[in-house]
Amino acid sequence: MYAATAAVALIVVFGIDWARLQDKMLRPDLVADQFPEIVTQAAKNTLIFTAFGFSGGLALGLVVALMRLSPSRPYRWFAAVYTDVLRGLPALLVLIFIAFGLPIALDVRIPGTYGRGSLALAIVSSAYIAEVIRAGIEAVPRGQMEAARSLGMSYPQAMRRIILPQAFRIIIPPMTNELVLLLKDTALISVIGVTPATKELTRFGRDGVNENANATPLVVAGLLYLVLTIPMTRLAGYLERRAKVSR
Amino acid sequence: MSANATPEGTTAEGDTLPAVRLRGLHKAFGQNEVLRGIDLDIARGEVVCILGPSGSGKSTLLRCVNLLETPTAGQVFIGDTEVTAPDTDIDWIRARIGMVFQQFNLFPHLTVEENLTIAQRVVLGRGGAEATDTALAMLRRVGLEEKRGEYPARLSGGQQQRVAIARALSMGPEAMLFDEATSALDPELVGEVLDVMRELAEEGMTMLVVTHEIGFAREVADRVVFMDGGVIVEQGPPSEVLVAPREERTQRFLQRVLDR
Numbered sequence: 001m002y003a004a005t006a007a008v009a010l011i012v013v014f015g016i017d018w019a020r021l022q023d024k025m026l027r028p029d030l031v032a033d034q035f036p037e038i039v040t041q042a043a044k045n046t047l048i049f050t051a052f053g054f055s056g057g058l059a060l061g062l063v064v065a066l067m068r069l070s071p072s073r074p075y076r077w078f079a080a081v082y083t084d085v086l087r088g089l090p091a092l093l094v095l096i097f098i099a100f101g102l103p104i105a106l107d108v109r110i111p112g113t114y115g116r117g118s119l120a121l122a123i124v125s126s127a128y129i130a131e132v133i134r135a136g137i138e139a140v141p142r143g144q145m146e147a148a149r150s151l152g153m154s155y156p157q158a159m160r161r162i163i164l165p166q167a168f169r170i171i172i173p174p175m176t177n178e179l180v181l182l183l184k185d186t187a188l189i190s191v192i193g194v195t196p197a198t199k200e201l202t203r204f205g206r207d208g209v210n211e212n213a214n215a216t217p218l219v220v221a222g223l224l225y226l227v228l229t230i231p232m233t234r235l236a237g238y239l240e241r242r243a244k245v246s247r
Numbered sequence: 248m249s250a251n252a253t254p255e256g257t258t259a260e261g262d263t264l265p266a267v268r269l270r271g272l273h274k275a276f277g278q279n280e281v282l283r284g285i286d287l288d289i290a291r292g293e294v295v296c297i298l299g300p301s302g303s304g305k306s307t308l309l310r311c312v313n314l315l316e317t318p319t320a321g322q323v324f325i326g327d328t329e330v331t332a333p334d335t336d337i338d339w340i341r342a343r344i345g346m347v348f349q350q351f352n353l354f355p356h357l358t359v360e361e362n363l364t365i366a367q368r369v370v371l372g373r374g375g376a377e378a379t380d381t382a383l384a385m386l387r388r389v390g391l392e393e394k395r396g397e398y399p400a401r402l403s404g405g406q407q408q409r410v411a412i413a414r415a416l417s418m419g420p421e422a423m424l425f426d427e428a429t430s431a432l433d434p435e436l437v438g439e440v441l442d443v444m445r446e447l448a449e450e451g452m453t454m455l456v457v458t459h460e461i462g463f464a465r466e467v468a469d470r471v472v473f474m475d476g477g478v479i480v481e482q483g484p485p486s487e488v489l490v491a492p493r494e495e496r497t498q499r500f501l502q503r504v505l506d507r
Contacts, residue, residue: 146315147352147411151366151418152342161365165356 023214030216034208038217041197042204043224049117049186049200054179056122061129066159068134079130086127092188095120099192113198117189125182132174136167173243176236180229201225264326266291266422266453267312272321274307281307283477285321289422294454296464296485299474300500305457308474309424312455313337313344326421342370345415345423349431351407353399359386359410360395363417371418378417385413389443405436409443422453429460461504465489473497 068079086094098120103109110116140163148158168175190203199207201221208217267289274282281304289295297305310316312323314330314337323330330340354362363382367373373381386392389409399407408428415423425444429437441463448454448467458464464471464485471488473481473496481494492498 141350141352143348143350143352144354147346147348147354148366149338150313150315150341150344150346150348151414152338152370153366154338157369161369162354166354169356 025215025219027214027216030208030212030214031220034217034220038201038204038220038224042199042201042221043228045198046183046186046200046225046228048114049121049189050179050183052114052118053121053125053186054182056118057125057129057178057182060122060126061133064126064130065133065137068130069137083127083130086124087131091124091185092191094124095188096191098123113189113192113194116192117186117194117198120192121182121185121189124185125178128181129175129178132171132178133167135174136171137163139170140166170243173236173240176232176239180232180236183229183232184225265289265324266293266326267455268322268324269308269312270322270324272308272311272323273319274304274311274316275319281477282311282318285477285479287472287479289453289455291453292451293469294448294452294456294467295470295472296456296458296468297472297474298458298461298464298500299480303474304477305474306426309346309426309455309457312424313341313346315346338370342366342418343421345412345418345420347408347411347415347423347425347428349427351399351404351411351431353407353411353414355399357398358395359391359397359399359402362399362410363414366414367417381417381419382413385416386410388416388446389413403436404432405439408432408440412440412443412447416447422455423447425454425456425458427457427459429458459504461489461501473500475500 064079064082067075068083070076070079095117098110099116110119144162144166145158148162149155153161186200187202189200190206194200194203201224205218205221208221209215265288267287269285269287272282272285272287273280283304285304285308287295287308297308299305307316311318312325312330314323318331321331325340325344328335328340330337353359354365357365360379360382363385364375364378367378367381368375383392383395386395389412391406391409391413394402394406394410399410402410412423412428428444429440432440437460441460444454444456444463445467456464456468466485468485470482471485472479473488473492473494475496481488481492481497488497489501492501
């Protein structure tokens with residue numbers, strides 16, 4: 001076992017042309033070339049798509065979750081089909097469909113790359129977020145709704161004032177995870193047309209690769225993703241542990 | 248039913264209608280018939296205790312009064328309003344009927360004071376100052392004014408239940424429903440809750456109390472209703488039903504409870 005590991009290690013150390021590797025993947029001058037645009041433009045755009053996509057996904061997801069829990073059967077069915085279909089399809093397919101398919105089919109133009117990209121991301125993430133919110137609402141004890149209703153609150157009042165505030169506290173950790181997933185999914189936007197001003201990290205890195213015949217821009221983009229996602233993942237873990245303790 | 252079974256309420260203000268009237272009430276959960284024809288009048292200011300073995304339908308009966316459960320058949324009246332009529336504004340009815348639950352059901356994300364003010368503001372449209380004044384007055388009534396800033400999790404079970412009673416009282420209810428209000432409490436905490444309920448009864452509150460506390464029923468109730476199998480088996484003043492029950496089922500139940 002150790003012999004095999006050592007053999008692999010030797011091959012890696014001596015079999016790989018490290019100088020060439022560094023030249024093609026992490027060339028210092030190309031690394032320097034990426035800045036500051038990769039932060040001021042690409043990372044900024046990634047965060048903009050994430051913010052719009054997540055806000056939209058949250059709003060849509062809340063509506064779908066409430067429909068899923070509605071006493072009205074058509075609402076429940078719609079919500080079930082919506083979540084099943086969107087979670088069952090590749091996000092990339094949905095994105096292309098919304099960016100290119102729908103505008104052709106309906107003869108409408110969703111204005112701007114920000115608009116198209118964010119809308120597509122919002123719709124994809126809303127299906128997952130809806131399920132998280134539904135689980136959160138169902139985790140609030142039944143007696144809470146009964147107590148609120150017995151005081152004369154209407155269903156929407158009780159939802160808004162009593163149930164949702166408690167549900168959102170419960171779902172902060174899984175919601176943070178959804179946020180991280182969405183941030184990574186912004187990479188998919190690189191397949192729909194973007195203007196130079198709306199390039200996000202992946203597209204920025206890819207264009208850099210094409211211009212320089214060198215992987216360095218993509219590696220730098222990858223590192224920037226990690227700079228963004230690792231703190232968020234850690235935060236989610238921390239919140240999860242804290243939620244467990246307080247229960 | 249004996250003639251003195253429904254004494255005149257102490258707060259009756261010329262209005263002779265009973266506070267709560269149940270007519271031919273049925274409730275089934277699927278095939279399971281939990282209530283099988285209940286007729287019951289509760290006069291204003293009357294304290295009625297409902298006793299019975301578990302599964303006898305007494306909690307369901309209580310929950311039908313404010314429509315937390317929808318009756319399968321029959322009618323519920325609060326004063327002159329038919330609660331079960333399709334065009335009744337049920338939220339408005341519920342705001343007039345206080346309910347206290349076995350599990351307290353305080354809102355854990357709100358402070359004690361906010362627990363008491365939220366429905367006043369949202370449902371009754373009271374302003375912040377008025378809602379707070381009412382809340383504090385009710386907290387004083389249950390002896391917990393100094394806990395106004397605490398979150399429910401920091402209170403004992405008995406204190407939580409007293410806050411729950413104060414929360415219901417903040418709405419200025421015409422009647423109060425108690426659904427096994429002391430069953431989830433440690434024995435040493437039962438007394439403080441029963442004391443609050445006893446004071447309420449003495450002040451003339453109309454109360455419908457589902458309970459296992461025979462002592463409380465004997466002492467405080469104007470009338471005791473014994474239920475079994477989804478029907479009212481026997482009812483009357485505690486001195487009759489609890490001391491000399493006529494029905495065999497009542498005798499057996501009391502025997503079992505008192506033997507414990």
